[in-house]
Amino acid sequence: MNSATPPPAWETLAAAYRQAQRRDPAAQDEAAPFGFSQRLAALALAAQRHQRLAWLVRWSMRAALTAGLAAAGVALLRDPAPLLSAPALEIPGFASL
Amino acid sequence: MPFSDSDRPPDWDCAIQRVSQGDEAAARGMVEALYPQLIRIVRRHLPRAADEEDLMQDIFMKIFAKLDHFRGEQPFPHWVARVALNTCIDKLRHQRTRPELRFADLSLEEVNFLEQSLAAEPQSDGPGRDGREVIDKLLATLNPVEQVALRLLDLEQKSIKEIAELTGWTPSKIKVAALRARRKLTQSLQRLEGHPA
Numbered sequence A: 001m002n003s004a005t006p007p008p009a010w011e012t013l014a015a016a017y018r019q020a021q022r023r024d025p026a027a028q029d030e031a032a033p034f035g036f037s038q039r040l041a042a043l044a045l046a047a048q049r050h051q052r053l054a055w056l057v058r059w060s061m062r063a064a065l066t067a068g069l070a071a072a073g074v075a076l077l078r079d080p081a082p083l084l085s086a087p088a089l090e091i092p093g094f095a096s097l
Numbered sequence B: 001m002p003f004s005d006s007d008r009p010p011d012w013d014c015a016i017q018r019v020s021q022g023d024e025a026a027a028r029g030m031v032e033a034l035y036p037q038l039i040r041i042v043r044r045h046l047p048r049a050a051d052e053e054d055l056m057q058d059i060f061m062k063i064f065a066k067l068d069h070f071r072g073e074q075p076f077p078h079w080v081a082r083v084a085l086n087t088c089i090d091k092l093r094h095q096r097t098r099p100e101l102r103f104a105d106l107s108l109e110e111v112n113f114l115e116q117s118l119a120a121e122p123q124s125d126g127p128g129r130d131g132r133e134v135i136d137k138l139l140a141t142l143n144p145v146e147q148v149a150l151r152l153l154d155l156e157q158k159s160i161k162e163i164a165e166l167t168g169w170t171p172s173k174i175k176v177a178a179l180r181a182r183r184k185l186t187q188s189l190q191r192l193e194g195h196p197a
Helices: A008-023 A036-078 B012-020 B024-045 B052-065 B076-094 B108-118 B129-139 B144-155 B160-167 B171-194
Strands: none
Touching (some): A008 B171, B012 B076, B024 B144, B052 B076, B129 B144, B144 B171
8 A cells, every 4th residue: 555645535525625725715815904914013013122121121130230240349359358357246235244 | 115016026124124123114014915825824724713813913923023033044925934834833732633523523515525525526516615624624633733734735735845844844754744644534534434324
């Protein structure tokens, strides 16, 4: 059996389907419904703007975080003492016990 | 203007550039120019879809969202057709596959059409909508890849090369899917022939 050849019954059905498809006006070119392109263009461009804004916000946050880390690094290199030394712990009234 | 002359094909590069810059008129023109091509794809692969307009909206939103990824390696209408086809396949995956087509599921007109076709009787005026519905019902028993492969190969008579370009599938995947689909359909048709009650 040559399995690559379509079976005759299916072949007949497919041929009938194609014949009907060619004659069906619904299968022919159909323009977009009224207002569809306008609505979709507005939606798509709004989504595009939102996408760009989200990108800007994401990279702004990253830039701010990097700048903060860099500033802390520079401060640490210039004078590490105030940042690294722990403040003296004094508990009032503890010495009098 | 990319869509100014109806006799000439649209200037897609110009249209893409303008849409990327936020030109609403260009986006509208793009929707109007692509709609007939995409509605044909949707109707052929999802003939029983009730939410056709929502599906078209999904397809166009995907096209606009991915517009920056279009590199021009293939013509723009081909790239758009692939987006539409993949959306249809996703939709088919979410639909439940009909387990088996039974004789009782068919209307009288569908039975007549099937009997005439199986007896290989030429139909003088061709099948009506019922004739096509019985084929849609038969195809609905296949998995999404098999359905799409068989529709493109046998109903739209596209070549393996064309289908590979359209879907991004390998030729062997298409051949295997079509082979399995035809085998399943042969079994379904034999069952329908053998158990007419």
